[in-house]
Amino acid sequence: MVWGVIQFPGSCDERDALNACQLAADGTGREARLVWHEETDLGGFDGIVVPGGFSYGDYLRAGAIARFAPAMKSLADFAAQGGPVLGICNGFQVLCEAGLLPGSLLPNEGTRFICRQGDLEVGDCDSPWLSGFRPGERISIPFKHQSGRFFAPDDLLAEIEEAGQVAFRYAPGENPNGSVNDIAGVTNPEGNVLGLMPHPEHAVDPLTGSTDGLRLFRGPMGALDVAT
Amino acid sequence: MSRHRELGLTDEEYGLICDKMGREPNAVELAMFSLLWSEHCAYKHSRKLLGTLPTEGPRVVMGPGENAGAVDIGNGHSVAFKVESHNHPSAVEPFQGAATGVGGILRDVIALGARPIAILDSLRFGEPDDDRTRYLVDGVVRGIGHYGNSMGIPTVGGEIAFEPPYELNPLVNAMCVGLARTDEMVRAAASGTGNKIVLMGSLTGRDGIGGASVLASAELEEGDSDKRPTVQIGDPFEESKLLECCQELLGAGLLVSLQDLGAAGLTSSAGEMASAGGVGIDLDVGLVPLREEDMEPFEIIVSESQERMLAVVEPARIDEVIAICEKWQTGAAVIGEVTDSGLFRVLKDGEMVGEIAVGDLVDGCPLYDLDPAEPAEWIYPNERSLGEDSDASQTALALLAAPSIASKRWAWEQYDTLVGSRTVLRAGAADAAVLKIPESNRAIAVAIDGNGRRVACDPYLGTVEAVLECAANLATVGAEPLGVTNCLNFGNPEKPTVAWQLSRSVEGLGDACRALDLPVVGGNVSLYNETPAGPIYPTPVIGMVGEVPDPSRLGEGWQEGDAIALIGTFNPSLAGSQLEKLRGQTGPGLPRFETGPAAQAIELVRETVRAGVCSAAHDVSDGGLAIALAELALAAGVGCEVHLTALMAATECSDEDALFGEGPGGFILAGAETELEKLGGRGVPVELIGRVGGTGVEVGTPSATVTIGLEDCRRAFESLPDRVESGVVAGSS
Amino acid sequence: MSKVRVLIRPKEGILDAQGKAVESALPGLGFEGIEKVRIGRIVELEAESTERVGELCEKLLANPLIEDYEIEIIDD
Amino acid sequence: MSKVRVLIRPKEGILDAQGKAVESALPGLGFEGIEKVRIGRIVELEAESTERVGELCEKLLANPLIEDYEIEIIDD
Numbered sequence A: 001m002v003w004g005v006i007q008f009p010g011s012c013d014e015r016d017a018l019n020a021c022q023l024a025a026d027g028t029g030r031e032a033r034l035v036w037h038e039e040t041d042l043g044g045f046d047g048i049v050v051p052g053g054f055s056y057g058d059y060l061r062a063g064a065i066a067r068f069a070p071a072m073k074s075l076a077d078f079a080a081q082g083g084p085v086l087g088i089c090n091g092f093q094v095l096c097e098a099g100l101l102p103g104s105l106l107p108n109e110g111t112r113f114i115c116r117q118g119d120l121e122v123g124d125c126d127s128p129w130l131s132g133f134r135p136g137e138r139i140s141i142p143f144k145h146q147s148g149r150f151f152a153p154d155d156l157l158a159e160i161e162e163a164g165q166v167a168f169r170y171a172p173g174e175n176p177n178g179s180v181n182d183i184a185g186v187t188n189p190e191g192n193v194l195g196l197m198p199h200p201e202h203a204v205d206p207l208t209g210s211t212d213g214l215r216l217f218r219g220p221m222g223a224l225d226v227a228t
Numbered sequence B: 001m002s003r004h005r006e007l008g009l010t011d012e013e014y015g016l017i018c019d020k021m022g023r024e025p026n027a028v029e030l031a032m033f034s035l036l037w038s039e040h041c042a043y044k045h046s047r048k049l050l051g052t053l054p055t056e057g058p059r060v061v062m063g064p065g066e067n068a069g070a071v072d073i074g075n076g077h078s079v080a081f082k083v084e085s086h087n088h089p090s091a092v093e094p095f096q097g098a099a100t101g102v103g104g105i106l107r108d109v110i111a112l113g114a115r116p117i118a119i120l121d122s123l124r125f126g127e128p129d130d131d132r133t134r135y136l137v138d139g140v141v142r143g144i145g146h147y148g149n150s151m152g153i154p155t156v157g158g159e160i161a162f163e164p165p166y167e168l169n170p171l172v173n174a175m176c177v178g179l180a181r182t183d184e185m186v187r188a189a190a191s192g193t194g195n196k197i198v199l200m201g202s203l204t205g206r207d208g209i210g211g212a213s214v215l216a217s218a219e220l221e222e223g224d225s226d227k228r229p230t231v232q233i234g235d236p237f238e239e240s241k242l243l244e245c246c247q248e249l250l251g252a253g254l255l256v257s258l259q260d261l262g263a264a265g266l267t268s269s270a271g272e273m274a275s276a277g278g279v280g281i282d283l284d285v286g287l288v289p290l291r292e293e294d295m296e297p298f299e300i301i302v303s304e305s306q307e308r309m310l311a312v313v314e315p316a317r318i319d320e321v322i323a324i325c326e327k328w329q330t331g332a333a334v335i336g337e338v339t340d341s342g343l344f345r346v347l348k349d350g351e352m353v354g355e356i357a358v359g360d361l362v363d364g365c366p367l368y369d370l371d372p373a374e375p376a377e378w379i380y381p382n383e384r385s386l387g388e389d390s391d392a393s394q395t396a397l398a399l400l401a402a403p404s405i406a407s408k409r410w411a412w413e414q415y416d417t418l419v420g421s422r423t424v425l426r427a428g429a430a431d432a433a434v435l436k437i438p439e440s441n442r443a444i445a446v447a448i449d450g451n452g453r454r455v456a457c458d459p460y461l462g463t464v465e466a467v468l469e470c471a472a473n474l475a476t477v478g479a480e481p482l483g484v485t486n487c488l489n490f491g492n493p494e495k496p497t498v499a500w501q502l503s504r505s506v507e508g509l510g511d512a513c514r515a516l517d518l519p520v521v522g523g524n525v526s527l528y529n530e531t532p533a534g535p536i537y538p539t540p541v542i543g544m545v546g547e548v549p550d551p552s553r554l555g556e557g558w559q560e561g562d563a564i565a566l567i568g569t570f571n572p573s574l575a576g577s578q579l580e581k582l583r584g585q586t587g588p589g590l591p592r593f594e595t596g597p598a599a600q601a602i603e604l605v606r607e608t609v610r611a612g613v614c615s616a617a618h619d620v621s622d623g624g625l626a627i628a629l630a631e632l633a634l635a636a637g638v639g640c641e642v643h644l645t646a647l648m649a650a651t652e653c654s655d656e657d658a659l660f661g662e663g664p665g666g667f668i669l670a671g672a673e674t675e676l677e678k679l680g681g682r683g684v685p686v687e688l689i690g691r692v693g694g695t696g697v698e699v700g701t702p703s704a705t706v707t708i709g710l711e712d713c714r715r716a717f718e719s720l721p722d723r724v725e726s727g728v729v730a731g732s733s
Numbered sequence C, D: 001m002s003k004v005r006v007l008i009r010p011k012e013g014i015l016d017a018q019g020k021a022v023e024s025a026l027p028g029l030g031f032e033g034i035e036k037v038r039i040g041r042i043v044e045l046e047a048e049s050t051e052r053v054g055e056l057c058e059k060l061l062a063n064p065l066i067e068d069y070e071i072e073i074i075d076d
């Protein structure tokens, strides 16, 4: 039982994500390891995290190059079979570019990188990732990004909203980047793929911040335990 | 022949080169000499002074002479750190100048075999009242953020000061802190005749040709357009791959030695490696992978293209090394080998194009004595921005809003402060940043400090104060300093006034470090920071790394009902203070003080914080006691009521001195009254001065009282964006 | 080799944050009477064949959800 | 109003980090035979007068230290 964290050239938060997976798996007998972006066999994994950072320098467009990595093709199959996939920040951008999640992430409205602890509201979303939260619950998770402005054309946006795919919104007044409808994270229609701009892997230790992020990583593990 | 003069060499130096070589150098050799014999590389005017600094201590793993210093933090791990300037490149192109400054200091730490875990930045600009300054501030902050953020290394602390003498010559100093397993660290000494020299990383282009001699060792003139083509572009993505690649190569034990390429490119990198190892090196520039086809040998050998490293590798391991570089999509080429000739030979496709004895090139540059003279009068401009008729509350608000004191949130929110999962206290949350080190089961604290204005008032005392302040900042998070790095930013040392500032400052640095029993493990010197308007303030910037046994014991901010104590021998004075500056009255001289009592107060504060018995600790610095109290109140969102009558009686100072006076040695602690009282009787003055509570900051003296609401405080303290952002377009480059 | 130039612009109706920042800085710098500032990317390259340039744009150079692109073949 | 288009490119000889990264990624994405990728910006705007567009480029739109720019007046 293994969790994989994909590493691209230019990934930054892959060790942090690995650490969060390990903390979440503590006591469950599961492990986590990095997955090099050229690996194509994801068969042995229970869940995959696409971490934050600046894959390929964020050149051209955040996530534009990384989505072509060999591991991404396998990831699409993995997701199609219902495997839990989490994209954080750059990982969210990569999943959007790859078409595994709806919408796109544009440069922040203020044009600057911004790093801040902030509050999120949990959406009413049917996703294993959210099994540790109550809909409407407020949690504290830091965000840090340059291109985090969630955008979807009106019809797609309506679809996402109606289907209950909005997993997280920035708490009122805290939208840092101009995201439409304050959207901070969305799932695919099936709910097994989640992407969010804030960094739950940086909210797993009381010493370095909040611990709300840990529940997100534990979510699908609980679901898997129920299933097996 | 005056080519050598254009390249910055004096006639005497050129003569010496000819003597050493027994002939005139050719173009390739002259380019190499001009760079390695520049101030930037040879430390001609500072090396003798640096020799007086204390450099040894039980925890020192690597000291001056290596790419960075390093100290032992236990459990087989060391922390490597160094601060370096990128002042002149940043004055020309702030975004790329600052970005490549960060890239450069990261490589120094990477070269030791350490993984960078934190960046700190120490920045100085003119007052943010003109477009050019705001453009510089914006570009520099974005440049630092761009590089560190993209690399996934948190920028956890720093400082930004605004003073007129930096207007045309901003200071951009960046410090990097790295973590390494002590037994995996490498030195930059080439060895083993026949071993291969491998150049890794980016392609070599015409970046920064002559940068070291032209940009770093000549005074800036107004309108620097002719220096433009030498701008270097940073590529953090390339460096990120290079970092991971080096870590993997070192982990696999494949490298004999490793060295970064910085100023003077291959010339200095290979030259210094050969010198340190007592060997010779042959390099064939025809084997260097180029970005532009038609580069001349001299351009290749001095190019400052960024994101490159040089490694020495045993011939049998070359294939493994190349394979790992390919995995990381990092360029790698064998460009030469180690010899026993003691010569640095440059070849082009097998043909010799330059040959210099390593010793002549690296260690042959003459060192100069300074000719110091104390100036008869104050040489810096004073600008008045606050009248003398403001009441105490208005003065306090003006100080809180002064750009040098106001919150730097605007800057540090543009930095990733979290990546790496080590940041216990981020920038802005305390006087020093705290990073947990699970590898050695403890935490470290890091801080960077300088105060050019006070050093200008008294170069000796001002520098001692800077060292004490840095140690004080560490003490407030319970950290004991393990080692010091420093960056000496000064004007033209050939001028007697600057020579005096520099020599007195280094004396102060040495004395303060000896008083605290602290080794200087590394640093950097940046001279010729002057413009037609005069020299910058003499600005030694001090960086420290300290040890925190248990970061879970740190206070979380003062709380309603806590008692407030003033700790230490604090003799506040307006001399050299922020208030004097606002009034346009800065002049020579600082009050004398003893380092002994200051060191004792530092120790008491450190022990108290470590014991976990105080809710807040803060040193008294810019703006004095009233400002220190306001900062604590803002951090916790709870006010305070304080009376300074006892302090005034003890020190015979005026109301204004007590409220806004500065000087070393004073701390504010908050916590349970019974706990604070226990601190008495240990040889350090401890005075209860008030209580935490309410929604305002109230600091009273017999005839003047600061009374300001927290909201007003906050508005003033958070006013920096208004000052620095107007008219600036972020993100255009 | 053909020289190809691709112009990539934010789609109509999507806030162009950079363009807006430039536009709002203009008056402060003394430039009046300038509006509708839009900032995009230009990618220039040389290709052995121009056959797959459209695919390159769709897949990599532009994101059709947020960007429009225009291909100019400069010389064949 | 005149429509103005400014093409801004990294100066000859100056590292184009983006272009280089894209170029070296292309073969891995299945695109062969493409080289000399350069990436720049395109700024489009409408101006009452085109007189000061050069100055605008120098001061704000481009960074003349590291970028070249080319102004096209599309229609007056």
Ligand SMILES: Nc1ncnc2c1ncn2[C@@H]1O[C@H](COP(=O)(O)OP(=O)(O)O)[C@@H](O)[C@H]1O
Binding pocket: B040, B041, B050, B053, B063, B064, B065, B066, B067, B068, B069, B084, B108, B262, B263, B486, B487, B488, B520, B521, B522, B523, B524, B525
């Ligand atoms: N102010 C200083 N204090 C102590 N050591 C210094 C100082 N300035 C330079 N050094 C030491 O001199 C050596 C050369 O410095 P520098 O040229 O900046 O190194 P590099 O070329 O590796 O960047 C380094 O070991 C550095 O630590």
Ligand SMILES: [Mg+2]
Binding pocket: B067, B107, B108, B111, B260, B262
């Ligand atoms: Mg070095």
